Amino acid sequence: xxxxxxxxxxxxxxxxxxxxxxxxxxxxxxxxxxxxxxxxxxxxxxxxxxxxxxxxxxxxxxxxxxxxxxxxxxxxxxxxxxxxxxxxxxxxxxxxxxxxxxxxxxxxxxxxxxxxxxxxxxxxxxxxxxxxxxxxxxxxxxxxxxxxxxxxxxxxxxxxxxxxxxxxxxxxxxxxxxxxxxxxxxxxxxxxxxxxxxxxxxxxxxxxxxxxxx
Amino acid sequence: xxxxxxxxxxxxxxxxxxxxxxxxxxxxxxxxxxxxxxxxxxxxxxxxxxxxxxxxxxxxxxxxxxxxxxxxxxxxxxxxxxxxxxxxxxxxxxxxxxxxxxxxxxxxxxxxxxxxxxxxxxxxxxxxxxxxxxxxxxxxxxxxxxxxxxxxxxxxxxxxxxxxxxxxxxxxxxxxxxxxxxxxxxxxxxxxxxxxxxxxxxxxxxxxxxxxxxxxxxxxxxxxxxxxxxxxxxxxxxxxxxxxxxxxxxxxxxxxxxxxxxxxxxxxxxxxxxxxxxxxxxxxxxxxxxxxxxxxxxxxxxxxxxxxxxxxxxxxxxxxxxxxxxxxxxxxxxxxxxxxxxxxxxxxxxxxxxxxxxxxxxxxxxxxxxxxxxxxxxxxxxxxxxxxxxxxxxxxxxxxxxxxxxxxxxxxxxxxxxxxxxxxxxxxxxxxxxxxxxxxxxxxxxxxxxxxxxxxxxxxxxxxxxxxxxxxxxxxxxxxxxxxxxxxxxxxxxxxxxxxxxxxxxxxxxxxxxxxxxxxxxxxxxxxxxxxxxxxxxxxxxxxxxxxxxxxxxxxxxxxxxxxxxxxxxxxxxxxxxxxxxxxxxxxxxxxxxxxxxxxxxxxxxxxxxxxxxxxxxxxxxxxxxxxxxxxxxxxxxxxxxxxxxxxxxxxxxxxxxxxxxxxxxxxxxxxxxxxxxxxx
Numbered sequence: 001x002x003x004x005x006x007x008x009x010x011x012x013x014x015x016x017x018x019x020x021x022x023x024x025x026x027x028x029x030x031x032x033x034x035x036x037x038x039x040x041x042x043x044x045x046x047x048x049x050x051x052x053x054x055x056x057x058x059x060x061x062x063x064x065x066x067x068x069x070x071x072x073x074x075x076x077x078x079x080x081x082x083x084x085x086x087x088x089x090x091x092x093x094x095x096x097x098x099x100x101x102x103x104x105x106x107x108x109x110x111x112x113x114x115x116x117x118x119x120x121x122x123x124x125x126x127x128x129x130x131x132x133x134x135x136x137x138x139x140x141x142x143x144x145x146x147x148x149x150x151x152x153x154x155x156x157x158x159x160x161x162x163x164x165x166x167x168x169x170x171x172x173x174x175x176x177x178x179x180x181x182x183x184x185x186x187x188x189x190x191x192x193x194x195x196x197x198x199x200x201x202x203x204x205x206x207x208x209x210x211x212x213x214x
Numbered sequence: 215x216x217x218x219x220x221x222x223x224x225x226x227x228x229x230x231x232x233x234x235x236x237x238x239x240x241x242x243x244x245x246x247x248x249x250x251x252x253x254x255x256x257x258x259x260x261x262x263x264x265x266x267x268x269x270x271x272x273x274x275x276x277x278x279x280x281x282x283x284x285x286x287x288x289x290x291x292x293x294x295x296x297x298x299x300x301x302x303x304x305x306x307x308x309x310x311x312x313x314x315x316x317x318x319x320x321x322x323x324x325x326x327x328x329x330x331x332x333x334x335x336x337x338x339x340x341x342x343x344x345x346x347x348x349x350x351x352x353x354x355x356x357x358x359x360x361x362x363x364x365x366x367x368x369x370x371x372x373x374x375x376x377x378x379x380x381x382x383x384x385x386x387x388x389x390x391x392x393x394x395x396x397x398x399x400x401x402x403x404x405x406x407x408x409x410x411x412x413x414x415x416x417x418x419x420x421x422x423x424x425x426x427x428x429x430x431x432x433x434x435x436x437x438x439x440x441x442x443x444x445x446x447x448x449x450x451x452x453x454x455x456x457x458x459x460x461x462x463x464x465x466x467x468x469x470x471x472x473x474x475x476x477x478x479x480x481x482x483x484x485x486x487x488x489x490x491x492x493x494x495x496x497x498x499x500x501x502x503x504x505x506x507x508x509x510x511x512x513x514x515x516x517x518x519x520x521x522x523x524x525x526x527x528x529x530x531x532x533x534x535x536x537x538x539x540x541x542x543x544x545x546x547x548x549x550x551x552x553x554x555x556x557x558x559x560x561x562x563x564x565x566x567x568x569x570x571x572x573x574x575x576x577x578x579x580x581x582x583x584x585x586x587x588x589x590x591x592x593x594x595x596x597x598x599x600x601x602x603x604x605x606x607x608x609x610x611x612x613x614x615x616x617x618x619x620x621x622x623x624x625x626x627x628x629x630x631x632x633x634x635x636x637x638x639x640x641x642x643x644x645x646x647x648x649x650x651x652x653x654x655x656x657x658x659x660x661x662x663x664x665x666x667x668x669x670x671x672x673x674x675x676x677x678x679x680x681x682x683x684x685x686x687x688x689x690x691x692x693x694x695x696x697x698x699x700x701x702x703x704x705x706x707x708x709x710x711x712x713x714x715x716x717x718x719x720x721x722x723x724x725x726x727x728x729x730x731x732x733x734x735x736x737x738x739x740x741x742x743x744x745x746x747x748x749x750x751x752x753x754x755x756x757x758x759x760x761x762x763x764x765x766x767x768x769x770x771x772x773x774x775x776x777x778x779x780x781x782x783x784x785x786x787x788x789x790x791x792x793x794x795x796x797x798x799x800x801x802x803x804x805x806x807x808x809x810x811x812x813x814x815x816x817x818x819x820x821x822x823x824x825x826x827x828x829x830x831x832x833x834x835x836x837x838x839x840x841x842x843x844x845x846x847x848x849x850x851x852x853x854x855x856x857x858x859x860x861x862x863x864x865x866x867x868x869x870x871x872x873x874x875x876x877x878x879x880x881x882x883x884x885x886x887x888x889x890x891x892x893x894x895x
Contacts, residue, residue, distance in 0.1 A: 006708035012715040052703060057763050079707065079750055083775070084760060084768035100711055101746055103718050 001027040001044035003035035003061070004077070005053045013048075016104040023111065032056025039065045039072060046111050047074045050100070051089070059092045066093030066193075073114050073193035086121070086129045095194025096120035117183035117195050118165055126162060126196065130203060147189055153207075155182040160199045160208050222344045228273040232282065235266040240289050247297055260290055260311040267315035271322040279322055283315030362393055362503060378522075380414075382515045387417030390488065390507055394500065398468060398489035401511070402430065402437050404482060411437055411485065419466060426462030435459045436473055437485045444482050446474040446501055450493065470494040474505045476512035483512050548647070548667040551654065554620075556604040559662060568647070568669055569607045570640030612636045623653045624660055635667070646674040685872045688865075692757075692802055699757035702749050710746040714739060758805070766801045767793050767828065773805075773812050774826055781816045783841075784823045791830035800895040803869045804837055807877070810862045811839040811889050819843025819887060837891045845881040866891075 002017070002025055004010040014025050027042045029035035032053045039047055047065065051058035062074050076089045076097040089097055095114040098107060110120045119126060148156065151172075158168040165183070169176045187193060190201045202208040223229050239262045241248065263286035271279030290308040298304030387399035401415035411430040416423075427435075433442045436457055440447050449455055449471040452463060468489045476484040486508035488496075496504075542549055548565035552558045561569075608616055612635055622629040632648040639645055647667040654662040717739045721732060753759070761769040767789055774787045796804070808826060815824050821843030829836040863879065866889070870877035875893030 006704060006712075008712045009708040009715075012712040016715065016719065051763055052759055059763060079703065080754070080760070082760060082772055084764055084772050088764045088768060100707075101714060101743055104715055104722075105718075 001025070001029065001035075001038060001042055001046070002048045003029035003032070003038075003053065003058070004048075004050040005030050006050075013104070013107070017108065017111075020108055023108070032058065032061040035061045036064045039069065043069065043072075045073065046095075046115050047072060048107075048111065049074055049076050049094075051076060051078045051085070059089055059094075062089065062092040062094050069193075070191035071187065071193045075110060075114050075120065081125070083125075083129060086125060090129060090196060090200060093193070093197060096196055114194055116165060116180060117159075117187065119159075119162060119195050121196060130199065148186060152182050152186050152189075155179055156186055156198060156202060157208065159183065159195050160202065222347060223274070225347060226273075228269075232266045232270045232273070235269065236263075236282070236285065236289075239263055239266070239286075243290065244293060244297075247293070260286075260307045263290070263311050264315055264318070268318050268322075271319050276319045276322045279319035280316060283312050283319060286315060287312040359499075378518055382511065382518055383414040385415075386486075386511045387415045390486065390504075390511075391417045393507065394488050394504060396488040396490050396494075398466075398487075398491070400427065400437070400487040400489070401476075401484065402441070402487070403484040403515075404432070404441055411441055414484075423462045423466045426460055430460075435463075436471065437487055440473045440475050440485045441482055444475045444477070446472070446505060448472055448496055448501065450495075452489065467491050470496065472496045472501060472504060474501065474508045476508040478509070478512045478516045483516065486511065545666075548669070549665065550667075551662050551664050552604055553662050554660065556616075558602040558604065561602075565667070568639070568645060568667060569637065571602065607637050607639065609636060609638055612638075619651055620663065623651065623663070632666075632668075634670075637667075645669055645671045647671075681871065684868055688868055688872055689799070692799075692806075695756040696802075699753040699759070702753040702756070703759060707746060707749050707753065710742055710749065714742050714746070717742065757802075761801055761805050762798070765793075765795050766804060769801075769805050770808055770826060770828060773809060777812050777816060777824070783815060783821055785812075785815075786825050788825065788827045789830070790827065793828075793830055796835065796895050800835075800873055800893060803873050804835065804891065804893065804895075807866045807869050807889075807891050808837060808839060810866050814862060814887075815839075815841045815843065818846075821886065833894060835893050835895055837893075838888065840886065840888045842886045845883050845885045845887050847883060848879060848881055 002010060002014060004013065007030070010028055010030075014028060017023050017025050026044050027038040029038050030053075033055045035047070035049060035053070035058075036056065049058045049062060053061070056064075058076055058078075062076070065072050065074065070093075072093075073095045074093065076094045077100050078085050078089070078097050079100050081097075081099055086097060096110070096119060098110045098120065102110070113120050121129070154172060155168055158171060163171070165176050165179045168174070169179045172179070174182075183195060183198075186198050187195075190198050192198050192201060199208065242262065243260070263283075267279050267282045267286060270282040287308055290304075290311070294301060294304035294308050383401055383403065386401050390399045390401075391397070397418040399415075399417040400413060400419070402411040403414045404410075405412055409432045411432065413424055413428040427437075430438045430441075432438055436447055436449065436452070436455070438459075439457060450469075452458060452468045452471045469491055470493055471487060471489040473485055473487040475482045476486050486504065488504060542560070542562050545562060546564060548562065548568040550558055550561035550565040550569075604616065605613065615633075615635060619629055619633065629651075632650040635647050635649040637645045637647055646669075648670050650666045652664045652666075653660050654664055717735060720727070721735055721739065727735070758769055758772070760772055767787075771787050774785045777783050777785045795801070812824075812826075815821050819841045821841035824839070824841040824843075827836075827838040827840075829838075867877050870891050870893065873891075873893040873895060875891060875895075878890045879887065880890075881887040
């Protein structure tokens with residue numbers, strides 16, 4: 001689903017998205033409110049959302065969608081890559097963001113990556129932003145294993161370091177598919193729709209520390 | 215025998231008869247010596263002398279007879295000694311005659327003793343005559359004194375009535391000349407400052423002389439001596455007196471002079487000089503009389519002087535009062551005077567107009583200025599307190615300000631004047647005035663307050679309008695830039711992105727394109743990207759979308775980060791209280807203020823550290839921007855900020871006011887700057 005108030009841009013993006021065989025644009029929204037309504041109705045795999053929209057801005061729309069669809073995967077489009085934007089949209093529950101002037105192919109790659117549960121954030125930015133979510137108290141591992149399996153914890157730790165699914169699979173001697181299904185399991189258990197959200201949750205709970213990120 | 219007895223005797227005709235007899239007989243006795251060529255047959259008969267001796271004894275008594283007898287002997291002796299041919303005979307004759315005279319006198323004395331009772335009546339009568347004569351002479355004296363006194367009195371009365379110093383001093387010499395019966399009269403007045411005697415009046419002298427003796431130094435000449443010593447001075451012959459310094463005096467032919475000091479209240483104020491061109495003895499009485507007259511003249515002239523002094527002062531007082539009244543009544547500013555309790559005692563027309571009362575309705579005529587009623591005392595003038603009190607046109611708030619001002623004035627403290635005051639007019643509307651209040655004191659006692667008020671309501675209204683106008687402009691400017699920014703961001707930027715995508719689409723099928731064209735197309739792609747970036751920055755500067763998208767905190771964070779990363783000034787953002795989104799307009803205003811503050815830090819402060827604090831409270835947001843830079847000298851007012859070219863600071867102030875809040879700047883050269891914005895949002 002694509003939410004963008006600017007018609008020309010929306011049409012041009014939709015046009016090239018439709019060309020990809022594995023992607024189907026199930027809905028188009030012209031403002032924040034419509035995006036929330038359509039997300040509820042269509043329950044799309046991935047929602048691409050512009051931040052600047054009339055009625056309801058992208059960040060607020062994301063927050064509302066995540067409130068009733070925690071597992072929704074939302075990729076934000078933004079004109080600026082300030083830390084403030086990144087952390088605000090991650091906090092709202094976005095899976096990641098892309099600058100608006102990325103090329104069509106970069107956008108398509110991004111959509112595929114978040115769907116696979118991979119990060120679309122640049123590792124340096126990701127680390128900088130994630131620092132904001134760190135738990136102020138010390139390292140707390142108890143409770144983590146009551147929710148996640150050891151294997152899932154391993155995958156999450158690797159994912160937090162910014163490794164791709166393929167790298168994780170190699171390091172843990174697993175197939176890429178297994179890694180993907182582990183990640184999906186973690187997302188379901190945390191009630192999130194993306195890797196970054198899962199890492200944020202783990203950081204907030206204190207199951208991961210910033211040391212784990214490097 | 216005393217003088218009066220001698221006088222009495224000299225007035226008795228018998229005395230003269232006896233004297234005549236003695237003279238005749240003496241001539242007769244010396245006839246031969248007086249007329250040696252022939253005595254006309256007259257022969258000296260000493261016996262003849264017995265006639266006056268006995269006559270004298272009968273009239274004046276034995277003692278007188280004895281005196282006469284011895285006188286006769288003394289007259290006869292020279293003839294007997296020097297001229298008589300028969301000295302012993304002559305001496306004998308003279309001795310016999312004297313002896314008989316003495317005997318007759320002794321007989322008479324014995325007879326006197328026997329005839330006491332008989333002569334008593336005569337003696338009493340004689341004494342009575344003497345006393346009567348004495349009384350008569352005394353009364354004549356008294357009459358002459360009275361006459362003189364009456365003249366002096368009339369002189370003085372005239373002086374007293376004239377009350378004109380020049381007239382008094384001018385007329386005095388002639389009167390004195392009449393009273394004292396002298397030719398020359400000079401009146402000198404002492405000038406204390408110059409220590410000089412000025413001739414202020416003269417009689418009987420030439421103008422040349424008058425000029426010649428004018429401006430005598432104290433101590434100089436005769437008048438100068440009198441002025442210095444305060445003693446009267448009698449000169450028998452002035453022409454030879456060594457004390458005279460001015461030649462004109464001797465030229466004028468003045469001989470006898472009497473100079474007395476003119477005294478008032480024990481002080482010498484001048485001299486009065488009378489003089490005669492002939493020798494003249496001035497007796498004691500005359501000296502005393504002249505002193506009296508001199509003092510009288512002095513007192514009259516002093517009275518006249520005091521009277522004129524007072525009149526002049528009164529005139530001055532009246533003139534200053536008149537000019538004050540004119541000022542009071544014709545002033546464009548409202549002026550009113552109220553007592554210590556706020557009761558209006560006087561007010562001018564503009565005051566009536568300002569406060570809005572009808573002067574016709576005020577009993578006792580409040581309008582105008584009457585010094586008699588100021589300060590107003592109801593009991594003194596039999597008037598009831600005027601119905602108008604300042605309370606009737608001052609609100610509670612204004613009253614407390616007025617009280618504050620009153621206390622400051624009464625305690626003699628400095629008060630900032632003029633000050634702004636609100637007045638509630640009779641019709642209920644408000645007026646703003648610039649007020650100056652002065653304390654009116656009488657004899658050091660505070661009595662009333664004078665208020666001068668200028669109605670600045672219009673200016674105030676214009677100022678308010680101007681402020682609203684500036685606010686509107688600021689708001690419109692903000693809206694306009696916001697609109698343009700949105701246009702750029704939402705429309706232009708999106709279209710450019712769409713264009714980028716199209717170019718990309720073309721490039722994706724680059725296999726179909728010749729390489730050179732693909733390259734050119736890629737160049738276009740990059741150019742468009744560059745334009746897009748520029749458009750974004752442009753839009754961001756006009757209105758940072760971060761503010762709309764993420765709110766104040768994120769926008770401030772962004773500003774702070776920019777300062778740190780791009781300008782290397784350490785800066786922290788501290789957020790106190792529960793963060794909340796404010797009204798879009800408020801957020802923009804606060805953002806702009808902080809943006810300007812940070813711009814100042816960057817450009818002017820040379821600070822190495824800074825701090826931005828946002829404090830969210832229930833109904834107020836406080837933002838503090840602090841740095842450790844060089845600071846600056848604060849200015850008096852916002853107007854001065856504009857004049858000094860500190861438009862940034864003026865704009866901050868304006869925006870703070872737009873928020874209905876306040877902006878305070880604390881700065882000092884070398885001590886850094888702290889800017890605090892408090893907004894009720």
